[in-house]
Amino acid sequence: MRIVMKFGGTSVGDIDRIKNIAKKVKKSFDSGNEICVVVSAMSGVTNQLIDYVEQASPNYDPREYDAIVSSGEKVTSGLLALCLQEIGIKSRSFAGWQAGIETDGANSKARITNVNAKQITDYMENGGVAVVAGFQGINIETNRITTLGRGGSDTSAVALAVGVNAGRCDIYTDVDGVYTTDPRIVSDAKKIDVISFEEMLELASLGSKVLQPRSVEIAMSHNMELQVLNSFEDKPGTIIKNEDENMEKQNVRGITAQKDEAQITISGIKDKPGVVANVFEPISNANINVDMIIQTTSVDGETTDITFTVSEKDTDLAIRELKKAKDKINYNSLKSDKNIAKLSVVGIGMRSHSGISQTMFKTLAEKGINIKDIATSEIKISVLIESDYVELAIRALHSSYNLEK
Ligand code: ASP
């Protein structure tokens, strides 16, 4: 089978670990697989490089940022190719651009637009193990190196797997797979054996850090089976694939939370057509993503309040923009609260089971946790609560939904 194997930062954290990965790759290669490896930078390296960039230039040119931070992955790819050569495997490294990974021009958060996988495919067909530097690509129009956002090597791996038409993409990391919730919070959290693309996409987008959400999106749209597994052990991990009937039997698959949310409330705006548009115009012009929005019904028929969430790091900018637009929006007061978290339960079983939201609300009520806002989709329920209660809430919900069984 043709397999893409991706190794994260801790799996390639030092030379001994890289040698160990080389042995893993050799074992799979010797059993007859064609292999393309995608690597992250050695753990800590990307952060260090970003720190250098910020020291050199606080308002840095993002094109140079990408030239610099993409170098971590190049180091690892060369080192792994050398370690493979040392144990008798034909191997060479490829930077993202050499592997044909083309992106748009959004430096530091580029999206892959095309994978020209001929070089890699030829190399594998000629008996070599291709080692590709993750996290990066090239914008053909500008001839500039780009990076894919933090955690972007997952996306490189999945896009390459699609490009070389692999049978599966294995993402090796330092945990055993995807868990029902963060095992550091709930000690009896369980490793999930199989999860659907849709559930994984929700979990990844709503706070679980195992996979970059974009990588799951690509896998889902090309039906590329993924496996998340531990690089330090020899056992199966979590398979991520298209849903089947069995998956619906479980009503909730996992619980996740995001603490980096903040809430902004604008009070005393006139209740008339166009005000909501006025509120969000400066926000969207500043490229700030808005998540949950509630507009309270006006009691007097004249004025209303709007509350919405943004990520914590965008809060100050949002406030500044709203203050600038005060005359146009015409509000009384503006408040923000960073002590807010979004807590979500996810499962495709929600489509066919009822009472799942009621269990959530009841469990939180029993713990005295106040719900500030609720959002639902077909397969998830999210609530906003005070950050301080997140761990307590996750533990209580994990047991209410019997996820430890
Ligand atoms: N090295 C990059 C990061 O730390 C990309 C990755 O590891 O996936 O974000």
Ligand code: MG
């Ligand atoms: Mg990662």
